[in-house]
Structures are given as C-alpha cells and as structure tokens.
Amino acid sequence: MSSNLLPKVPTFCGRNGTSYFPNLDTMKLSYNNIGFLGPKSFRCLQRLSTLYLDYTNIGKLQDNGFACLPSLQKLHLHSIGNPLRVITQNAFNSSSLETLTLKGSNFRFDKNDRYNANTIFASCPNLMNLDLTDNYMPSDHTTFLAIFRPLRKLKKLSLTSTKILNLPTNVFTNMKLLQKLHLNENGINSWNNSYRIFGNMTSLKYLNLRHNHISVINETSFPDDLLSRLETLNLARNPFSCICDQMWFRNRIQKNHSILKEYPNGYKCRHPNNMNGVLLRDYKPTEKMCNPWNPLYTMAIVMGIVVLLFIIVGSIAVKCQDNIKNYIYLLRVYHNRKQGYIPLESEEDYEYHAFVVYCDNDRKWVHNDLLNKLENEEGLQLCIHHRNFIVGDSITTNVDNFLKKSWKVLVIVSNNFAQSEWCQWEVDVVQERRRRQGKEVIVPIILETIDSKHMTSQLRTLLDSTPSLRYRSGVGTELFWKGLLESLRKPLGHPPTSLLYSRI
Incomplete structure (x- = not known):
C-alpha cells in the first residue's frame, strides 16, 4: 500500500473485532501522508511481523503505537516526520521487536526535551538490529550510555553520519553480543583508553570507521584481542598522516591487510603536504628517519656519567679521607722541599731514635727483645713510657713532649693493641705526626695476625x-x-726500607 497518499492507517478490523487479514505477515505503508499513529492503529494484525512506514509524515511517535502487534519483529521508520520531532517514552513498546530502522529521520538525540534517554529503548529489550543513521547523537557520554544501556542483545548497530565527534566510553563494552558496528562518516579523529571504548566486545567481527577524521592509528588505538578477532575493519577515506607515528599501523598492514576493506586505494596520506595523495602502502620511512639521535640523549648520558663520578669520588673521599689528607700533606711537603723551603731533618736533631707505642700486654717483648736489640746491641735510644715519662705530668703531656723529641715512631701492633682504647688514641696522635712528616716517620711492627673483629x-x-x-x-x-x-735510619722523604721486608 505504498505511495497511495493515505492520510491515516487503514482499518484492519471487521465487526466483532475480527481481522480482515488474519494471516498478514508483511505490510508496506511507505510514501503516504500518514501523520499519526495511536495505540489502536494496527489492531487485528496478530501475525504481522514486518512493517514499513518509511517516508511518512509521522512527526511524533506516541506511546504504545506498536504494542498491539504481538508478532512484530521488523519495524522500518526510514526518514519519517521530515524531521521526526518527538519520541515518547513507550513509543517502542514491543517485547517481540528485533529490528528497528530509524534511519534518516534527523531526530535530535542531543535534545533532552524531545525524548527520555533512560526509557526510549527500555521497552524493547530484545532488539538485535538498530539503525540510527543520519540522526543527531548526543555529545554527552552519560546520555549516550543511558540510551543504549537496555540494549544488551544488540548484534548490529549503525551510527553512520550521526555527528559523533568523540567515541563514548563504557557504551559498546556492554554489548557483548554485538557483531557489527558502523561508526562511519562522523567527525571522529582520535581517542584515548581504547579498552574503555572497544574492550570486552568478544563477538565483534565487523567495525566500520570509514570516512572520519582519523589521522594516526597506533598500537594503543585498539585492544590487541579485538584486532585478532575482527574479520573486517574499514578505515578507508580517513586523512592519514604519513609521519613516524604511523609506523606501527603501516608495518602491521604490510604484514597483514586481509581484514582491511578498500585496501590499498582507500588508504591515502593527507599530511604532510608533500605526501598528499600518496598511498599509505607506499609510505616507507626508515628507522633512522623516525628515531634520530637526540642531542638531549648525549647531554643526559654525560650528566649521568658526571653524577656517577661525583658519587664514586665522594664515596672514596669519605672512606679514605685520612689517606687523602696524608697524601695532600705529603705533596705539599714534597713541593716545599723541592723549592728549598723545608730542610731535611735527620736523627741527630732528636734526643730519641724512636718513640715506642705499645700495649701493656706486649711489654715483655718490647723490654726483652726490642730494647735489648736496638739499645744494647745497636746503640739506639728508644723512648719507653714505662721508663722515660716524667712523673707528675699528665699522660697526654708526656706523649706530646716525647713525640717531639723522637725521630720516628714504632707502633707495636697486636690483638691486645687493637682492643685497647688508649692505644687507638695514640694511633690518632701519631697519624697527625705522619701527616706533618710523611709516612716514613711511622714504622708499624705486627706481632701477630689481627682478628677482623678487633680491627x-x-x-x-x-x-x-x-x-x-x-x-x-x-x-x-x-x-x-x-x-x-734500615727503616729507623732511613732519612725522611725517601721510601722506607721496610717496604722491601714487609713481604718476607
């Protein structure tokens, strides 16, 4: 009954509610002047499963207009209303409806006063195919989500040319049965967090993003599991940028472009200007072009090395600060001696040949062996605190005075010496002497191997x-x-002979 200038839906009921067409399956009322649908417009069509009302003048879809069609599965409302202005909250009240085409109706889903986003599809929960091509979808993601929340059984959704600029998050992810999704001919350019947009779509086989404003496709644009499941992906007629950021997509399609529809002629470069019109397939950047050495890398490496050297030098300085002080002092002494400012001292300038630092536990060896050998047999004069210190003066005063009178310092090292706090103080004192006169001024004598716990x-x-x-x-x-x-008689400023005998 299409193209008959019908002003309203004909009556299909006879007397006593009997149907004129009890077995009618499909009815076409397209291209008529029908402007109104009410709850009783389609009475007595119990078996009607397909209804066409394309290009009619219905500007407002009233509540329950199709509720009296218990077998309705397909409803075509292509370009109705010119445009369609209002959809009431129960307009699509039909539990049997599986396919709804509202294509080309220019309905403003972005105007909340023309419909209720929460209820518009709530009364047709078994809808599997929905075509909303050439309408105006909302930019608000919350409204977008409210519209499609009840449609958990959708298998095909067409949002072609619906003025979408940004892909909504957490909308398609709830459509686990969705197999085909058309998003072509919109203003989509890029998106973030692809998992919140395309994640969990385990049934999707066909994705159409043709003729949008997409310039770059990279490894974060789609979840990996989605790309592995897709049978068809249409990205043709997008203004691709042939730049290094496109390397991932270009390399991927070089290896496998079987799922890409309209490849290769539909995939051309738009930017930069010198690449305009070149097929994306023919864009062949080199690794050197896309990964040039950045001078900042050199600066970062140099700065890292400098910082590392500072840390190493600082650590060595802290650990070996005493040795460093000694070497600095010796360098100064050597320099001054070379300039003639410091006269070389000799043993004749001192009262004692050596000041002996030892522990009381080692007194027997010092008095019996050391003194006997050096004083009685060799004629040297040693300063021994048990014998030479002046009674009445403090120990520190005696140590200071007799160190000044001694040519060199003998340090008798043993485990007992290492455990003595007093001996450790004397070590600090003679170290200061070493800094002033060089390492030859001290001669350590090790009587026994020092236990590490005593060191x-x-x-x-x-x-x-x-x-x-x-x-x-x-x-x-x-x-x-x-x-x-030989070490005791060696002049200061020369390598001590003890260096030769320390390895015997």
Whole structure:
C-alpha cells in the first residue's frame, strides 16, 4: 500500500473485532501522508511481523503505537516526520521487536526535551538490529550510555553520519553480543583508553570507521584481542598522516591487510603536504628517519656519567679521607722541599731514635727483645713510657713532649693493641705526626695476625697507608731486625726500607 497518499492507517478490523487479514505477515505503508499513529492503529494484525512506514509524515511517535502487534519483529521508520520531532517514552513498546530502522529521520538525540534517554529503548529489550543513521547523537557520554544501556542483545548497530565527534566510553563494552558496528562518516579523529571504548566486545567481527577524521592509528588505538578477532575493519577515506607515528599501523598492514576493506586505494596520506595523495602502502620511512639521535640523549648520558663520578669520588673521599689528607700533606711537603723551603731533618736533631707505642700486654717483648736489640746491641735510644715519662705530668703531656723529641715512631701492633682504647688514641696522635712528616716517620711492627673483629678503622687506615714489618721468630728474625734498623735510619722523604721486608 505504498505511495497511495493515505492520510491515516487503514482499518484492519471487521465487526466483532475480527481481522480482515488474519494471516498478514508483511505490510508496506511507505510514501503516504500518514501523520499519526495511536495505540489502536494496527489492531487485528496478530501475525504481522514486518512493517514499513518509511517516508511518512509521522512527526511524533506516541506511546504504545506498536504494542498491539504481538508478532512484530521488523519495524522500518526510514526518514519519517521530515524531521521526526518527538519520541515518547513507550513509543517502542514491543517485547517481540528485533529490528528497528530509524534511519534518516534527523531526530535530535542531543535534545533532552524531545525524548527520555533512560526509557526510549527500555521497552524493547530484545532488539538485535538498530539503525540510527543520519540522526543527531548526543555529545554527552552519560546520555549516550543511558540510551543504549537496555540494549544488551544488540548484534548490529549503525551510527553512520550521526555527528559523533568523540567515541563514548563504557557504551559498546556492554554489548557483548554485538557483531557489527558502523561508526562511519562522523567527525571522529582520535581517542584515548581504547579498552574503555572497544574492550570486552568478544563477538565483534565487523567495525566500520570509514570516512572520519582519523589521522594516526597506533598500537594503543585498539585492544590487541579485538584486532585478532575482527574479520573486517574499514578505515578507508580517513586523512592519514604519513609521519613516524604511523609506523606501527603501516608495518602491521604490510604484514597483514586481509581484514582491511578498500585496501590499498582507500588508504591515502593527507599530511604532510608533500605526501598528499600518496598511498599509505607506499609510505616507507626508515628507522633512522623516525628515531634520530637526540642531542638531549648525549647531554643526559654525560650528566649521568658526571653524577656517577661525583658519587664514586665522594664515596672514596669519605672512606679514605685520612689517606687523602696524608697524601695532600705529603705533596705539599714534597713541593716545599723541592723549592728549598723545608730542610731535611735527620736523627741527630732528636734526643730519641724512636718513640715506642705499645700495649701493656706486649711489654715483655718490647723490654726483652726490642730494647735489648736496638739499645744494647745497636746503640739506639728508644723512648719507653714505662721508663722515660716524667712523673707528675699528665699522660697526654708526656706523649706530646716525647713525640717531639723522637725521630720516628714504632707502633707495636697486636690483638691486645687493637682492643685497647688508649692505644687507638695514640694511633690518632701519631697519624697527625705522619701527616706533618710523611709516612716514613711511622714504622708499624705486627706481632701477630689481627682478628677482623678487633680491627678498627683507625688501625686499618694506618696499616693500609703505611708499609709495615711483620715479626717472626726463627728463620725470619734476622731479616726482620735488618729491615727495622734500615727503616729507623732511613732519612725522611725517601721510601722506607721496610717496604722491601714487609713481604718476607
């Protein structure tokens, strides 16, 4: 009954409510002047499953206009109303409806006063195919979500040319049965968080984004699992930018473009100007073009090395500060001596050949062996605190005075010495003497191997920075005394002979 200038829907009921067409399955009322549908417009058509009302003058869809069609499955409302102005909240009240075409009606889904977003499709929950092409979809994502929330059984959705500029989040992700999605001919250019847009769409096989404003497709544009499931992807007639950001997409289609519709002729570069019209397939940037060496990388590396060196030098300086001070002092002494400012001292300028620093537990060896050898046999004069300190003066005063009178310092090192706090203080004192006169002024003598648990930082610094002699009875004794005598008689400023004997 299309194209008959019908002003209203004909009556299909006879007397007593009987139907003139009890077995009518499909009815076409397109291209008529029908301007109104009421709850009783389609009575007595119990088996009607397909209804066409395309290009009619229906400007307002009233509540329950199709509720009296219990078998209705397909409803075509292409370009009705010219334009369609109002949709009441129960206009699509039909639990049997599976396909709804509202294409070309220029309905303003972006105007909340013309429909209720929460209820417009709430009364047709079994809808599987919905075509809203050439209408105006809302830019507000909340409204977008409210419209489609009830449609959990959709398998095909067409939103072609619906003025969408930004893809809505958390809308399509609820459509787990959706197989085909048309988003072509809109103003979509880019999007973030692709999982909130296309995630969880486990049934999607066809995705149409043709003729939008998409310039770059990269590895974050679509979830990986979506691309692996798609059978058809249409991205043709988008203004692609042939720049390095496009490398991922270009490399992917080089390997596999079987799912791309209209490839390769529909995929052309628009930007930059010198690439305008070139097929994306023929864009062949090199790795060097897209990953040039940035001078900032060089600066970052240099700065990193400098910072690392500062940390290393700082750590060494903190750990070896005593040694560093000693070397600096020795360099100054060496320089001044070279300039003739510091006269070389000799043992004749001192009252004692050596000041002996030792622990009371080692007194027996000092008095019986050391003094006997150096004083009785070699004629040297040693300063021993048990014998030479002045009664009445404090220990610190005695130490200070007799160190000044001594040519060199003998430090008798043992485990008992390492455990003595007083001996550690004396080590600090003689270290100061070492800084002033050089490392030759101190001669450490190791009586026994020092247990690591007794080794203090002061003692370790002394032994690490000063050549020492190790006393051994028996075969090595003669070599020990020879090395000790030469070290005591060696002038300051020259390498001590003890360096030669410390390895015996």
